[in-house]
Amino acid sequence: MKKAPIFLAPLFQERIWGGTELESQYGYRIPSAQTGECWAISAHPNGPNTVREGYYAGKTLGELWDEHPEIFGHFNSPRFPLLTKILDANDDLSIQVHPGDEYAQEFENGELGKTECWYILDCKEDATMIFGHRAQSKEEFMQLVNEGHWNDLLQRVKIKPGDFFYVPSGTLHALCEGTLVLETQQSSDTTYRVYDYNRLGQEGKLRELHLEKAIDVTTIPHTASHIEPISIQEKGGTITTFLEEDYFSVYKWDIQSSLELVQTQHFTLGSVIEGNGTLWTEEGEFPLRKGDHFILPSSIEAFTLTGQLEVIASHPNEKSQRMYEAANVSGDMARI
Helix, strand or coil: CCCCCEEEECEEEEEEEEECHHHHHHCCCCCCCCEEEEEEECCCCCCCCEECCCCCCCCEHHHHHHHCHHHHCCCCCCCCCEEEEEEEECCCCCEEECCCHHHHHHHCCCCCCCCEEEEEEEECCCCEEEEEECCCCHHHHHHHHHCCCHHHHEEEEECCCCCEEEECCCCCEEECCCEEEEEEEECCCCCEEEECCCCECCCCCECCCCHHHHHHHCCCCCCCCCCCCEEEEECCEEEEEEEECCCEEEEEEEECCEEEEECCCCCEEEEEEEEEEEEEECCEEEEEECCCEEEECCCCCEEEEEEEEEEEEEEECHHHHHHHHHCCCCHHHHCC
């Protein structure tokens, strides 16, 4: 089996709140000045990435998952479990919430739930985001929503570059204007809008809200998970562990010269968020630059990163396997 990283070509989604930061900061060729999302590592049918180069060039990530399970260490899942994005919030996103696995499987045609996390890549000075709410009961939540008392309901927090937030399913949230974020999430595209500032969509109509489903799945009262990043200084770089939770773990590799690493998981996802360098494996050297996204297959047990660069890395965890084993998923969605 090849001991080489698999580089993926980014795919872009236009959004009414999008902008041009994906082009100005990463050099991507974006489709318009309202480009909101770079789907960087995805096998979801709403935006599958293709392999950029090498032996598997032109294949989608979903095809690799189906045809070459050995690449992923035979991870026990009917579909690729994670999705990596970069979001450019040039305007405020809708106030929204995502369902958990059981609710999504029942009401969204076998879709996964959506637990996610954010690494703040960049933001304007004094930037904030919506993270949670103040309601203590469903009745209070519904009353504040129906009366439009958003400032009383919504909890706003300050953010700065380098911050990390864990956003479990059921968390009311929204990125706000002037924010660039790398998102690691379950492979899901289900979002319930609670409030959208009465904006008109591309067709000139108010965008759909999903209040009934949102109230069903929102965690009330809000509970925020406390994240304590742990950084370990190695010779040549720093490894920061942001999160090790049921669905995924997320790390930052900050390379100042040369960092030797060992892969103990089934496979690893990587996104270069700053700088340039080289990835070395038994098969050779592979240049890395800001904006590259890749997968380290299970065949790569040890590798070295050299140069000056920052990488956000992640991998799926055991709950993904247990959840998929228990799920009764059929049809085309069963295997992407």
